[in-house]
């Protein structure tokens with residue numbers, strides 16, 4: 001039976017895929033997250049999801065599938081990933097304050113070939129429009145000290161303290177957290193993975 005691997009170290013992605021009802025193994029991959037010159041936010045997020053899923057091929061069996069994902073924030077011509085330090089975080093919050101931004105989460109599902117290469121691949125990208133209220137300097141500094149912004153794209157977690165900053169959301173809430181539930185289930189179903197609750201052999 002084909003197995004599913006989640007190529008992600010993100011605890012949020014592991015929780016969301018578990019909540020969808022899938023059994024999987026998870027491995028953390030390390031790939032360089034650097035946009036190429038002139039690369040658009042969409043091309044970049046799709047490439048990272050693909051590279052994460054392909055980086056896990058060596059450890060999987062032929063016929064197994066690997067799900068990779070990446071989340072980033074785009075506004076104007078800027079791409080916001082994880083904050084490096086408090087200055088970088090403050091700059092990000094000033095960009096997001098009082099306006100709309102776009103959260104792109106890309107999915108890449110890769111089948112492992114007999115030669116441990118790519119046998120087949122499917123990709124999706126989900127974009128969610130998020131608006132933030134205007135943030136004060138005090139709010140920004142307080143938010144940094146909660147510890148929540150570290151390791152989060154755009155320096156915020158919608159599922160945490162930052163939910164109070166959101167005035168409007170158009171798209172996928174789970175996509176903002178890092179794994180869009182509806183689209184992930186559709187993608188997995190398209191290659192034959194069913195959630196555990198639907199598997200006849202477990203009745």
Ligand SMILES: Cc1cn([C@H]2C[C@H](O)[C@@H](COP(=O)(O)OP(=O)(O)OP(=O)(O)O)O2)c(=O)[nH]c1=O
Pocket residue numbers: 007008009010011012013028029052069070071072103151152153154156157158159176177178
């Ligand atoms: C915008 C936003 C991001 N995030 C998180 C999801 C991702 O973990 C992280 C974006 O960084 P990613 O580089 O997409 O993922 P990651 O490095 O954490 O994990 P991996 O590459 O191993 O899959 O930001 C939230 O938890 N909540 C949010 O509201």
